[in-house]
Amino acid sequence: MKRCALTFLYLVPAFIAVAQTGQSGNQVLGERIKSNQYFSYVKSKALEVMKTGFNAGDGYREVWIRDYNTFIELAAEVYSKEVLKENLLVFFRMQGDDGNIIDGFTPAEKIGKGETDFSYSKLEPRYAGHKNTVETDQETSLVQAVYKYIQLTGDKSILSEKVGDKTVSQRLDWAMKFLMDHRYNKQYGLIIGATTADWGDVQPEHGWGVDLDNNTHPAIDIYDNAMLIVALNNLMEIDPSSKKQWAEIKERLAKNCMKYLWDKKEQKFIPHIYLKGSPFPADFDENKIYYFGGTTVAIEAGLLSRQEIKASLEEMKKRVKQAGAASIGLTLYPPYPDGYFANKIMNPVYSYQNGGDWTWFGARMIQQLVKYGFTEDAYEQIQPMVKRVKDNSGFYEWYSVDNKPRGSGTFRGEAGVLYTAIRMMENLK
Template identity: 85%
Template structure:
């Protein structure tokens, strides 16, 4: 075959493929425009957001891990001054070591909740609390401030003085807290308590939200992926921070791949244990697939496009095996009954032990769109938006048979769904 003829054939093939892709895009765009659930979900999300900033009906507190996921929605209904003020409360209540609280609630309304509350002279209106088993409060605040600036264009928040430090200095201080108190030198990764993927309940006892003598310290992908995202955001907000943080970020990202990514199984291992596992000997924890941590790892750029598609395929497969409704599934298979003392994690497929959380599932949808899997994103989003209509609102999580559970008017779900829909509607 002549060279010129071969080139012509290649051009014809490429042209046909491009034409087919364009036709597919047009079909998808039409589906998005005519989707019966999208307008309803967006309207309900805006309605819910107008009623406050607490996480949901079951929570009085404003939590930073939640606020980070609905600040984009909040920006649609509140002036930037309100968004900014909520962020500044977290800085006013920052610990003496640089740590960031989980959430705050009016000091006069703490009631009988069994939190070890903290207080700050800089913010006497509120009581703060921190679930110390987590390692995502500091990173969530950095990400929320970054989103605030992207949404409003208001970079003046960085120079805002809180006590004796600017917000910019306090952001770096929060990252330094992680490096000083939550960093393991052997693996070059952040540590936390053993939890189920992104969860905030350790298995060892009762409530399970505080580090103590029973804790089994461990390394997981969620905490470290959140750190990578936060450092990228920090350096974007303040290019001068690259000198201090770029090498750290690159090393953490590299170590996530080196120690947590199981290349053969194309999945992240659940944990690296530093002082033994809390689970029975012989338990093969690596059978468990962590959905939420994987989604955040994709956001952090830790997987390539081929691995993103492989991850989606694995999620879909395991959702079918579980009999669940969506890729919001926390993990699969769930930890066996009795592996967590806290009863909310038992029986299996309950709460963070195999519950179905749109709060993380829709974040995976957002990443699929960013990585060019818009058709797949649209398909996987459908059960999530449908149950908003079916249940007339947003719920914290759903059972394996798709029944609403936990807090109602869950703003984290409303926020991530709203953003995912807007991203799809922006496709052309």
């Protein structure tokens, strides 16, 4: 059921684009957008992939909230609002006793013997839940997804939907309180997580690296905090009564992000503030690493000025060239040295979240470039992303530094963010 979801959500005022390119330049760009052969292919392919399910991709059985948050706009083009809503409600039914939100859910009957890292809820017996506890973005991803659902469908009734003894609105607030109660550091006035590579979900310490344990080095980074700022902005917009509780906290988070995480001299965010020491060697200068994804979400959170956004884009482009990579979807540069992460998926360098090229975040940067009026830049930087979709006949989870496809071949997160970015360009007037 097509819902024509994106037209009103991502209209960008015409004066922004005109201010950058001039009227004639804007008209020329509009024609290029309209006639781009890759755009039509990517949109068609994205809709085709979305019709096959909500799990993250063919390498995953779970429906992940951090992924669903990035393809719910695409899903709204092919599913009814009832289907979109039901997927969101599962996360609320499986909410933890302390307010935390799971990463994802999978049918309980698919859980094999010996698989123990799952949670269950009496409110949702059909599914088993899983949570990578090194992350601090599940709660914020759910708030953002609910916000998008309301913007896409106009259905605010979801907020009053009763789940157990609480409404969805109360559960959203509870999820935010979980972060303040269990992930907030009073010294810096920011939330914490495990040490990971930018937005990643793998810590350097032993084993698979997705669970907090005694070996974890807790740290503060820009990605988690920017995601929280976006979520609080969303929450206060859909529920204005929440402003008295969250407005001051949001402002404090924004101020502290720039105070403690923004390196004014280098015009970049530092990778981490360590609370109990670093997991890396003492002579390792981590601040040489540039985090692409966290910077992108910080732009979405409104933390950077237009001048700083332009400087960030130029820095991304420079580092992509230095790496020899294909797009600004590069997770970070330079990568962490080989062996710095126990999980072999992060080794050697330029592997997975350690320097892999992820359209999943690169296309979010494209969205922000469009939003802030850098339309020519957005059009230029999206080209390698859409080209490789057609070249590889699908949406791959990530790409190697030499632009070879890796991971899931039907990665819906990539399909979703590219689809939205293209529609944003097409909606420019």
